[in-house]
Amino acid sequence: MVGLWIEQTEGAKFWMRVMTEIRGRGTTDILIAVVDGLKGFPEEITAVFPETVVQTCIVHLIRDAMQFASRKARAIAKDLKPIYAAPGAKCARPSATRGTSRATTRRSS
Secondary structure, three states: OOOOOOOOOOOHHHHHHHHHHHHHOOOOOOOEEEEOOOOOHHHHHHHHOOOOEEEEOHHHHHHHHHOOOOOOHHHHHHHHHHHHOOOOHHHHHHHHHHHHHHHHHHHHO
């Protein structure tokens, strides 16, 4: 599906119109939708395509999580890359353990 939609402001109502247009153009299902953190966007997708699996983009998840960390603690973001880049949970666990110990060491110093 190719499309270009332009709007003054990006909001849930705008994306509802986009999803409805996509359905009207013949799309019957979306398997996976990866979205940013826009409030209401996942609900608008599933309102039109109820079987869609909606997940938040990893970059947006990390960016949102980092806003709760102190400036000094934000250095742990480098430790997160091997975790979110791992091909699966089994591969990510060793990186998560190493990252946690480094983050704890950084916090205590």
